[in-house]
Structures are given as structure tokens and as C-alpha cells.
Amino acid sequence: MQYDGYLPEPCLLHPEQVTEYPDNLEVSKELQEQLGNWSMWQAADVEMDSDYESCPEEFYDSELAGAPGWKVGGWPRWTSTDPDPRLCTACGSDMDALLTIATFESGDDSSWLPRQEPEAASLTGFDPYERSQPTAVHIGSGYDQQLYVCPATPEHPHSELMH
Ligand SMILES: [Zn+2]
Structure with a gap:
């Protein structure tokens, strides 16, 4: 598949x-x-x-x-639900966001618009209108996939959340 x-x-x-x-x-x-x-x-x-x-x-x-887009670390973006603590299944610690895989970056009117390299606009095959989804990865109906890590013991099982 x-x-x-x-x-x-x-x-x-x-x-x-x-x-x-x-x-x-x-x-x-x-x-x-x-x-x-x-x-x-x-x-x-x-x-x-x-x-x-x-x-x-x-x-x-x-x-x-909660900056939009792919990121390492940082804070969860609670766009579709209220904040919900992510607790480690092994020790109960409040887990930290480790990696966010986002469907969308940010729109042109956002303060989060990534800094653009001057040459980026002229790259072959680069469509400025697809800037909000450069990786073309699509999570659910346009959600973020987040992986969480235990801050006390990184070897504890990771957890994930799609929202
Ligand atoms: Zn733990």
C-alpha cells in the first residue's frame, strides 16, 4: 500500500x-x-x-x-481542541513536543512567513503559490502530526498526536 x-x-x-x-x-x-x-x-x-x-x-x-509549519521542539498548536496534557506512559511526566510534521506552513499575510532567500523565487520548478505546502505532506484533513518525548527519560516511549 x-x-x-x-x-x-x-x-x-x-x-x-x-x-x-x-x-x-x-x-x-x-x-x-x-x-x-x-x-x-x-x-x-x-x-x-x-x-x-x-x-x-x-x-x-x-x-x-505556536508557530505553524514543521518544527523541532517548541509548543503544540492547539487549533482544533483545547490543550490536553501529554503524559508519559512510563513515568507520568508531562511530555514535550519533539517534532511537528505540518500539512501547511503559513500564509503570506502571517507574521510567521519564513524568511525567504532572494534566489528562492527563481528556483526551477518552485511555485510561489505552493509556498504554504512545500513538502506536499498531507496529514489527515490538513492537520499537524506531533511526536512527544519524555523530558525525564528520553528512552521512555514516544507518543504522537494528530490535531
Ligand atoms: Zn517518562
């Missing part, structure tokens, strides 16, 4: 180190209140569309938490 959707297209790898933060539902109650407070964002002079006035925590989740 073939799984074409799981075979990456050959593509260049340009690792980029980014800073991302946990989903707003994974931070303390006090911090959640601050993230949901429009006037605090205004006081911090953050450039934010007024559409977010009633829900600035959505701006946070979209622009600062």
Missing part, C-alpha cells in the same frame, strides 16, 4: 530559529487575563487590527503562540 501524502517532495531545508509562546490556554490565569485585556495591548503600543478588540488573546495565539 502506498501513502503518497506522507512522502515529502524534495525541497530545500532552511532551518530558522524563532521565538514562540505557549497557547493562551496553557499560561497562568493571571497571564490569560492580561492577554485578554485590550487596554494592556494598547498601552504596550502593539500594532493590532481593531477586529481583535473583543478577543486580543486570538491575536496572541495567531501571531505569537
